[in-house]
Amino acid sequence: MEHYNMNLTLKVWKQKNCKTKGAFETYQVQNISSEMSFLEMFDILNERLIAEGKEPIAFDHDCREGICGTCSMFINGRAHGPWHQTTTCQLHMREYKDGDTIVVEPWRSHSFPVIKDLVVDRTAFDRIISAGGFISVNTGNAVDANAVLVPKDDADDSFAAASCIGCGACVAACPNASAMLFVSAKVSQLALLPQGRPEATTRALNMVKQMDQEGFGSCTNIGACEAECPKGISLENIARLNREYLGSVFTGKASS
């Protein structure tokens, strides 16, 4: 693909913290290479802002290779931009043409309060994991890897669910701000394996309870989460979570 440079207009959400009201601010960026990543474009803009003595735009980023899930940007109405199964750092500027206007917003969900500008607080996800996203293991020496047999198909499905990076794009894309795709992936990765069975009757219940407490909306099977997930987590996981939940309701022990 031919390399080219472009000038762009950016409308970026600026917000001091979760207590203040935010607003869009417009920036012009010049000479952006088509081979840059979206975050590199932001780096250039921020360096210029710092040199001019202005406040840079706060945004989350870490690995810049599409596996850490921190780069939460809602770009022109799409979580992580328009490319299929990519994070923002893997979105490249060749997507855009000279003169384009790009609107960048933070994830919008009351369960993800804005820390600053495009940075949101996703610790609600951590609390959901703490509520049930674990297994019980014996202390002592590590068990031999093949001591517990796992069917290949189950291992593959579990691995596919475990590829969830907890980025929150599912919540951002959902009109209901529902976290079901995330929770379903975290339940599925354990529910599919024999190691996850001891907690199976309580895991789905506890994680769903925490999910509701965090204030996420409820799933209406719209499917925008699956379309925007950078790791291609399937809606089948949500069906599995529903199944696990139903199983807990009808076969779990009665408790207070």
Place this chain on the structure above:
Amino acid sequence: MNWKQYFNTSIGKKLIMATTGIFLIVFLVVHCYINAQIFYNDGGTRFNEAAHFMGTNFVIRFVEIGLFGFLIWHMILGLALYNKNKSKRTAYAVNAGNKTSKWYSRSMALLGTLILLFLVIHLRNFWAPNRLSTLTGGEELPLYNMMKEQFQQAWLLAIYLLGVFSLAWHLLHGFYSAFQTFGLCNSRYKDMIRFIGVAFSIIVPIAFASMPIAFFLHLLN
């Protein structure tokens, strides 16, 4: 958790929406089957027989109470969930629109409300006067002739077509969605459920729409 708490979580409420929804889908099949008797084109003899059975049979009358209960539950919970879900975030300045989801999946509350408006008119025209007549000790009303007469009005036909149109889109999401909620949409059944859902959402509404159209065009005597 106790039973009430189980069905008070977000998934619990989904399960109620799905269960009541499936019940309403079963009702549509029965309703459609009974009404299709008009196509014998025998001046309504068979249809009136079927309507008489539905109107007087003890079991059917009992299920009718459940039907209204489920319908109201489905409506109220659906609208409550819609409101609650809307309050979970502020709006984006730019939206993905139809790029990541289907418009009818996002518009279930609107489609449901349109169906409700249609239902009010529909029940007022046929069900309510008929039940009122029998409850006050009177005769069953000649439903076939009432249909024949009422569907001569173009505006009523338009309302029925709008109702059926809304129903089709509502079903297109609802049918599949119910099975997804029950956890049945795994790789083995997903395509089958989608296919049956699409077929159902096309065939049943067309069957319903054909009835007032047939009367309007004087195809039935």
